[in-house]
Amino acid sequence: MKVALLSESPADEAALRGLVTAVLGAPPRFVSPGFRARGWPNVAQVLPAVIRHLHFNTDTDVLGVVVDADDSVVHTAAHDAPEYYHPQCRMCQLRAVFRRTTKNMPPAHGRQRLLRAVGIAVPAIEAWYLCGRDPQVSEVAWLDGQERGRAPYSRAELKARVYGTDRPSLAHEIDCALREVARFRGDSRRLENDFPSFAALARDLREARDQARRA
Numbered sequence: 001m002k003v004a005l006l007s008e009s010p011a012d013e014a015a016l017r018g019l020v021t022a023v024l025g026a027p028p029r030f031v032s033p034g035f036r037a038r039g040w041p042n043v044a045q046v047l048p049a050v051i052r053h054l055h056f057n058t059d060t061d062v063l064g065v066v067v068d069a070d071d072s073v074v075h076t077a078a079h080d081a082p083e084y085y086h087p088q089c090r091m092c093q094l095r096a097v098f099r100r101t102t103k104n105m106p107p108a109h110g111r112q113r114l115l116r117a118v119g120i121a122v123p124a125i126e127a128w129y130l131c132g133r134d135p136q137v138s139e140v141a142w143l144d145g146q147e148r149g150r151a152p153y154s155r156a157e158l159k160a161r162v163y164g165t166d167r168p169s170l171a172h173e174i175d176c177a178l179r180e181v182a183r184f185r186g187d188s189r190r191l192e193n194d195f196p197s198f199a200a201l202a203r204d205l206r207e208a209r210d211q212a213r214r215a
C-alpha cells in the first residue's frame with residue numbers, strides 16, 4: 001500500500017511514519033504529498049491541492065492527515081452521525097475537505113478515489129508521544145478539563161515534558177519524537193485506547209489497507 005502523509009511540520013511527519021507503521025504492523029510505501037504545510041490552518045488550505053495531485057499524478061492509495069486540536073472542539077462519537085458536521089471541529093473540517101474535493105473526481109490510475117485517514121492530536125501531537133509514559137495525559141483528561149474550564153496541562157507543558165524545553169530545535173524535536181514513537185512499535189492499542197482521535201486515524205488506515213488488498 002502507498003501512503004502519503006500531510007501534517008504540520010517535518011517532525012510530525014517523521015513521527016507519523018512510525019505511528020502508521022505501528023498501526024499497519026508493517027511499513028507501507030511512503031510517498032511524498034507533493035506539498036508542504038506549516039501549521040493549522042495551512043494544512044486545511046493546501047489539502048485540496050494535495051488530494052488532486054495524489055489522485056491524478058500518482059497511484060497513492062491513502063493520504064493520512066494529522067493536525068493538532070489546539071483549543072478547538074474535540075471530535076466525539078456524536079459528530080459521526082450521518083450529515084452531522086461541527087464547524088469548530090478539525091476532524092469534521094478535514095473530512096469535509098476530502099468529501100468536497102473527491103466528490104466529482106473521475107477514477108484515475110486504476111482506483112476510484114484516493115482514500116482518507118484523518119487524525120487529530122488532542123491537544124497536540126506531544127500528548128500522543130507521552131501516552132504510556134505519563135498517565136495524566138489522555139484525550140479524556142483534556143475533554144474533562146475543557147468541560148470544567150480548567151486545562152489539565154498546557155501545550156507548552158507537554159512540549160517541555162517531551163523535549164525538555166518548549167522551544168526545541170527541529171533536529172531535537174525529531175529525535176525525541178522518534179524515541180517516543182518507538183515505544184508503540186508493533187502495538188498501537190494503548191494509544192488508540194487513550195486517544196479516540198488517534199483511533200479514528202487507525203481505523204481509516206486499516207480500512208484503506210483492506211480496500212487496497214481487495215483491489
Ligand SMILES: [Zn+2]
Nearest residue numbers: 075079089092
Ligand atoms: Zn467532529
